[in-house]
Amino acid sequence: xxxxxxxxxxxxxxxxxxMAQVSTxxxxxxxTDPAKVSxxxxxxxxxxxxxxxxVPNKLAGSLSSSRSRIIGLVVPSIENSxxxxxxQGISDVLRRHDHQLMIADSGYSMEAEEAAIRAFLxxxxxxxxxHDTTHTPAAVEMIRRSGVPVVENGTLVPDPLxxxxxxxxxxxxRAMTLHLARLGYRRIGFVSLxxxxxxxxxxxxxxxxxxxxEAGLPFEPALMLEMPxxxxxxxxxxxxxxxxxxxxxxxxxAGDVLAMGASLxxxxxxxxxxxxxxxxxxxxxxxxxxxxxxVTTLKLPRLEIGRRSAEVLLDRIQGRASGPLAVDLRxxxxxxxxx
Amino acid sequence: xxxxxxxxxxxxxxxxxxMAQVSTxxxxxxxTDPAKVSxxxxxxxxxxxxxxxxVPNKLAGSLSSSRSRIIGLVVPSIENSxxxxxxQGISDVLRRHDHQLMIADSGYSMEAEEAAIRAFLxxxxxxxxxHDTTHTPAAVEMIRRSGVPVVENGTLVPDPLxxxxxxxxxxxxRAMTLHLARLGYRRIGFVSLxxxxxxxxxxxxxxxxxxxxEAGLPFEPALMLEMPxxxxxxxxxxxxxxxxxxxxxxxxxAGDVLAMGASLxxxxxxxxxxxxxxxxxxxxxxxxxxxxxxVTTLKLPRLEIGRRSAEVLLDRIQGRASGPLAVDLRxxxxxxxxx
DNA sequence: TTGTAAGCGTTATCAT
DNA sequence: ATGATAACGCTTACAA
Numbered sequence: 001x002x003x004x005x006x007x008x009x010x011x012x013x014x015x016x017x018x019m020a021q022v023s024t025x026x027x028x029x030x031x032t033d034p035a036k037v038s039x040x041x042x043x044x045x046x047x048x049x050x051x052x053x054x055v056p057n058k059l060a061g062s063l064s065s066s067r068s069r070i071i072g073l074v075v076p077s078i079e080n081s082x083x084x085x086x087x088q089g090i091s092d093v094l095r096r097h098d099h100q101l102m103i104a105d106s107g108y109s110m111e112a113e114e115a116a117i118r119a120f121l122x123x124x125x126x127x128x129x130x131h132d133t134t135h136t137p138a139a140v141e142m143i144r145r146s147g148v149p150v151v152e153n154g155t156l157v158p159d160p161l162x163x164x165x166x167x168x169x170x171x172x173x174r175a176m177t178l179h180l181a182r183l184g185y186r187r188i189g190f191v192s193l194x195x196x197x198x199x200x201x202x203x204x205x206x207x208x209x210x211x212x213x214e215a216g217l218p219f220e221p222a223l224m225l226e227m228p229x230x231x232x233x234x235x236x237x238x239x240x241x242x243x244x245x246x247x248x249x250x251x252x253x254a255g256d257v258l259a260m261g262a263s264l265x266x267x268x269x270x271x272x273x274x275x276x277x278x279x280x281x282x283x284x285x286x287x288x289x290x291x292x293x294x295v296t297t298l299k300l301p302r303l304e305i306g307r308r309s310a311e312v313l314l315d316r317i318q319g320r321a322s323g324p325l326a327v328d329l330r331x332x333x334x335x336x337x338x339x
Numbered sequence: 340x341x342x343x344x345x346x347x348x349x350x351x352x353x354x355x356x357x358m359a360q361v362s363t364x365x366x367x368x369x370x371t372d373p374a375k376v377s378x379x380x381x382x383x384x385x386x387x388x389x390x391x392x393x394v395p396n397k398l399a400g401s402l403s404s405s406r407s408r409i410i411g412l413v414v415p416s417i418e419n420s421x422x423x424x425x426x427q428g429i430s431d432v433l434r435r436h437d438h439q440l441m442i443a444d445s446g447y448s449m450e451a452e453e454a455a456i457r458a459f460l461x462x463x464x465x466x467x468x469x470h471d472t473t474h475t476p477a478a479v480e481m482i483r484r485s486g487v488p489v490v491e492n493g494t495l496v497p498d499p500l501x502x503x504x505x506x507x508x509x510x511x512x513r514a515m516t517l518h519l520a521r522l523g524y525r526r527i528g529f530v531s532l533x534x535x536x537x538x539x540x541x542x543x544x545x546x547x548x549x550x551x552x553e554a555g556l557p558f559e560p561a562l563m564l565e566m567p568x569x570x571x572x573x574x575x576x577x578x579x580x581x582x583x584x585x586x587x588x589x590x591x592x593a594g595d596v597l598a599m600g601a602s603l604x605x606x607x608x609x610x611x612x613x614x615x616x617x618x619x620x621x622x623x624x625x626x627x628x629x630x631x632x633x634v635t636t637l638k639l640p641r642l643e644i645g646r647r648s649a650e651v652l653l654d655r656i657q658g659r660a661s662g663p664l665a666v667d668l669r670x671x672x673x674x675x676x677x678x
Numbered sequence: 679t680t681g682t683a684a685g686c687g688t689t690a691t692c693a694t
Numbered sequence: 695a696t697g698a699t700a701a702c703g704c705t706t707a708c709a710a
Contacts, residue, residue, distance in 0.1 A: 010485065012702095013703065014703080022681090023680070024681095025680075025682080025704095025705080026680060028704070028705065029680085036518070036679075036680095037680085038679060038680090041680085045671045053480070053484050055457065055460050055461060055481065055484075056703090056704085057402075058461045058704090058705065059398050059407070059702090059703080059704090060686090060702070060703035060705085061705070062398050062686095062704090062706050063398045063402055063686050063687065063702090063705090064703075064704045064705040064706075065683080065686085065704080065705055065706075066686070066705095070441075078423060078426050078427045080423075081423060084418045084419075084423055085418055087442075088418040088444070091442070095451075100443075100458055101443065102409075102440065102441050103426075103440055103441075105427065105430045105434070112434075118394065119439055121394050122395050122397045123396070123397050123439065124396060127684085141392070142392070145349070145394075145395065146349065170383070210653070219546065231625055231629050252386050260629075264626075264629045264630065267631050268631055286569075287599070287603075287626070289600075290574075292603070292606050292607055336432070351686095351687060351688090352687065352688065353687085361696075361697085362696070362697050362698075363687085363688080364689080364690095364696075364698080365695085365696055368695090368696085375695075376696085377696090380695080380696085395687090396686090396687055398688085399688035399689085400687080400689070401688085401702095402686090402687085402702050403688045403701075403702050404690080404702085405689095405702070561691035616683090
């Protein structure tokens with residue numbers, strides 16, 4: 001396409017201004033705050049915008065106003081469906097408030113997270129949402145200096161950077177373990193992801209041990225396992241525990257799709273659940289309710305975490321709130337036939 | 340924090356320049372193309388950057404150079420795990436090439452897609468990736484005028500906007516249907532999502548019917564169903580077909596998690612698979628291989644679609660390629676015990 | 679209600 | 695190898 005002045009390229013605000021016979025400032029007002037402009041001018045501007053196919057340049061706008069409508073999000077893994085609901089929640093709220101989402105993936109590495117945070121700050125994002133709660137010192141320093149508001153939502157940390165929106169992994173794990181104890185199970189196995197690299201797993205282990213103590217059950221090291229995530233890994237954990245020195249009467253799988261893998265392995269071997277061993281899961285995958293038998297699990301507020309994170313961030317950005325903030329969202333136990 | 344001149348706020352390039360005793364232009368060169376600058380200057384700039392905690396402002400950079408390193412992606416649903424692998428693939432490649440990803444969600448609506456595209460163009464993205472292949476006329480017009488390169492990857496469309504990276508939904512559906520016919524099944528049911536709103540489902544229906552004809556099997560309208568996605572929906576589809584006027588000996592579930600729901604329903608009812616009815620799925624969810632019996636399915640190049648989309652887009656952006664392009668990625672049939 | 683002028687923080691371009 | 699100057703396209707601040 002070609003503009004009337006013969007130059008090619010995208011139309012700029014001054015092309016619109018010229019056509020509508022007003023200044024660029026008036027065009028700017030007509031677009032961002034129509035009430036500030038006379039109806040006549042508003043109409044002429046709208047018509048000119050249409051005629052030249054004007055698409056505002058937000059880079060220029062943001063540079064000039066020192067305000068952007070972009071939120072940066074770092075998750076450990078985009079592919080992991082657990083994070084997907086949270087991202088969906090964030091996206092829903094942002095869209096309603098006319099903000100954009102930039103997303104990056106740390107691959108569970110703090111260094112990659114730091115790189116992503118730097119890239120976001122370079123884009124002058126209006127806010128950050130970080131799934132993880134442990135960061136490199138450099139990342140923390142950059143965020144501090146930038147003054148950009150941040151929400152963390154991996155777990156309820158005691159010393160947040162700024163705001164936290166999550167549920168308590170420790171409480172949830174404790175609640176499920178107590179639930180099993182109350183049902184009469186005495187040798188409760190526990191399988192999680194590696195705690196050394198994962199604050200969430202650490203909290204879940206703490207909750208498990210706290211519950212054992214509370215229920216007056218001894219802690220058996222042989223009943224606690226750390227595994228990578230995945231279906232096959234869940235099956236393997238099941239077998240290892242069942243063939244170990246202390247045979248559990250129930251196993252709580254506090255990580256990823258481990259419980260699903262274990263449940264399917266029981267089905268393959270024809271082991272009755274909970275006759276041979278009871279199985280409990282940590283996350284509310286739809287599927288857990290459709291297995292045979294359906295699996296007891298925790299219902300975690302994944303979508304809600306996303307929504308609330310976006311909301312508190314926007315509140316802060318738009319000056320409706322200030323200061324640290326911790327939102328402790330609630331979880332539920334969904335009791336099913338597997339326990 | 341406070342800068343040496345007493346002003347507060349983020350450090351700018353001129354703060355770095357002043358401290359390193361060079362011009363901003365030299366700082367700019369030292370950062371973007373270090374080879375163009377003497378080793379001495381390079382070191383002084385690096386030191387100054389560190390000292391003031393300088394984070395470059397890419398908004399200003401992009402405005403000035405008319406180049407951005409942001410790619411916009413629109414998917415129908417962020418939450419849907421099928422798209423998650425593709426997003427992961429895109430993200431992997433972009434990170435390696437120092438580009439950023441903006442993501443938006445159309446909720447399967449063309450109008451929402453148009454809004455997302457407009458927002459991306461306002462941010463002056465360097466390229467677009469659209470999962471869907473049908474767009475509003477306004478969206479098409481905007482993209483055309485902007486000159487921004489685009490990749491579509493929902494299905495292999497005959498009339499792409501620009502570039503396409505996908506597999507052929509029609510071929511894949513045809514291949515699986517023929518596979519079932521070759522195994523000796525004569526009354527092959529077919530369940531997909533609603534074709535009216537989904538180009539992918541349309542293509543899959545076409546493939547199914549083409550295969551029937553090729554195999555010399557009659558098309559039975561009663562054997563073809565359209566359902567919403569979801570586990571429960573798959574179970575319902577199974578029951579409807581099994582209780583319908585023409586009882587299938589095999590069912591091909593060409594949508595979402597429908598096959599999983601159906602397989603689990605068979606398990607609940609104790610129906611032997613494939614004794615009572617054979618089941619085939621369309622997508623390679625990990626889980627399908629772990630069900631009892633494991634389910635025959637198509638292995639689709641989800642991750643690869645993401646990677647290649649990002650690659651062809653970057654090739655175009657960086658001037659290594661031009662003109663339309665269609666990448667037809669390959670799928671495989673994974674034969675398992677359910678058929 | 680509308681306009682003018684001066685930036686926002688970079689990079690392109692042309693000098694030296 | 696380095697620097698001066700003028701954009702990039704918009705908004706802020708002030709003026710009329």
